[in-house]
Amino acid sequence: MDLVLSILLGVVVAATPLAFAAIGELVTERSGVLNLGVEGMMIIGAIAAFAATYGTGSYIIGSLAGALAGAAMGALFGVLTLSLMSNQVATGLALTLFGLGLSALIGQSYSGVSLPRFPQVHIPILTDIPFVGPLLFGQDGLVYLSIALVAGVSWFLASTRAGLILRAAGENHDAAHAIGYPVIGIRYLAVMFGGACAGLGGAYLSLVQTPLWVENMSAGRGWIALALVVFASWKPTRVLGGAYLFGGVAILQLHSQALGLRVDPQILSMLPYLATIVVLVVISRDRMTMTLNAPACLGRAFHASS
């Protein structure tokens, strides 16, 4: 029982940063921008959150700093790709490399420092219920925030006029422009929201998961988040499911020895990507569902004159 509980708690911890980063990227992509710099935005968020928490002693200020730093990275990406019209794929890759390098530079003075444990919610009675209590009512605040964020994005895209306009910009930017919506402005907001979410995901890594600053600590999670968006076929609620599935695979890797699984950990770490490829193949089989799911203007530069 204790082993199962610790595995499930581990899954939540592994899934939350993925959920943050992926829901942000989902909003970015639905607006028509492909930002491959999630990894870079996450790691900058991680070091900013760690440094701010270390300096102020406040986890709230730390988390905010992570989100702001991620949003700043997103804004940088926006300036390059939306205003200066640079290639989105190349710029995204550069953003990742830039983020990894910059975070290592800033992080030099923080290596070996550790933070106290991130406070967890404790609701009397509820949290004390065996097994279910700690799982449902004893998590840290960021976990609940990530779930609320997914629900909020899901509602925003499906039920609000602003969400409809955002989807329209990703679907057909020329038409959105012709009707009179500010495509570039919408995309700036979406990219910065994506950056803030990735930053929060990074903050979760350095504040909760370890809680230490380690160089390159994002360790490919930004890429998994990118894969997750496709895996979820651009649907918010599926992102959450996918995050927990992929988080589960990561934890399985850690516990495979203890569980007596005779699978190489390398194979397990390939699973999220394999699953993404399989899902891509499945949804691409039917052209109609593919065109219905993927934002049609994804990755295409927009200029008002064309």
Add this chain to the structure above:
Amino acid sequence: MTDAPILKLQGVTKTFPGVIANDNVSFAVGEGEIHALLGENGAGKSTLVKMIYGVQKPDSGEMTFRGKPYAPARPFDARAEGVGMVFQHFSLFETLTVHENIALGLSKAEAARGDLRRRIIDVSAAYGLKVDPARLVGTLSVGERQRVEIVRCLLTGPKLLIMDEPTSVLTPQEVGVLFQTLRRLASEGCSILYISHKLEEIRSLCDRATVLRGGRVVGSCDPGQETTRSLAEMMIGATLNTPRREPVEPGAIRLQVAELSLTSDEQFGVDLENVSFNVRAGEILGVAGVAGNGQTELMEALIGERTLRFPRQIQLDGVPIGHEGPKARRSRGMCFAPEERLGHASVPGMSLWENTLLSAGASNDLAPGGIISIANASRFAGEIVGALNVKTASVRSAARSLSGGNLQKFIMGREILQNPKVLIASQPTWGVDAGAAAAIHRVLLELAKSGAAVLIISQDLDELFTISTRISVIAGGHLFASQPTEELTVETLGLAMGGRSKEIRAAREAAHV
């Protein structure tokens, strides 16, 4: 119609880097008037209406709308004032529903007023524009999409409706329905600014016409009192030299197609059934038909984009070539000009000289030994530009930077200057202005005269009557036996294209024998 103009433009000028799109344009649209804006490609029609709709701002000049100064900064402002616009390339979102698409085109307050779904149904019912609010736009036909655009405009209660080339994508039947709607709107007091270069339509629909050339207003007229010829001459500012077909003595059969059947690989395509025909040297065979009756599939089979099982189904000068791909067919002296200018007949982002390499690389030795000869390709591109009077800054300009008519002239020139034995062209003058169309027709006639066999697939009956020696009709994947052009009238062809009359059924049976 009243005398007070609803929209008045005074000295409107708009320049883009290097071009004056509109130069001191003044004209007025009366209330309840259907006003045509006529002009060749690049005459400045689109820029002008974009300014009226608030997509672009004039550099100088004044507009008044309903007696008040009018300077919309954004399309929202224009719509708030009562100006609606239906775009040539629809501004619709395929993965959204009709309802969502319409909501996007309305202001926030307008979209929130009452039950939008109910209002869509009411307006569409009132004007006979049937649309289902819950359908995804991606699943609608082109005609239905246009209805969505119009309904979206009507919901804002427009006083002026701008239609940019609305009929270029419609079947003749859909055009008829559209015209009824427009006439009804005009009778209710809504003015319509109608952009087109289909002169026949403008003559039958519009009350007045303003003619633009090179960004300036060069005249205005009552199109009903003019002939298509005089309208065309006003547009191009020169006497229109409509090429005339001279009787030819047909030579030997060059292209023979026998019992060609082909299953379409498109979801909504049309299967070809037992298509047989031949084209002799010196002849131009016209294939008439409403779009989507097997023309795409016939073109694919003739170009070799889809190869056939039996080589004998297509023969060039008696040699079976049905199994060969496009490159092999080209090397035998066939040339092709597919319908879609950008993307099929040319690579939009490549320069003109690079585009010559695509189809004329082998025939004109533009890449000897696999190494591109920029000098040869540029020279050949220059020849084309000179021969057809293509308006372009240089042969280094990207294909997409040319206007539709000029790019089409370039593509036709590229194929024709290779001196093909057989030329196959689909919609050679689609969306091309009268001057460019006449130029293309002239070179086609010259090519045939020099002994080539030419096949033209077109929806434009005037075009086919101008240049074809014989015309046959394609309907539902069947190709009816051709008849000499002299023995045909537009009416009989129109009936055959609809595939309704008794004679046609008889002809169909005869074709099966």
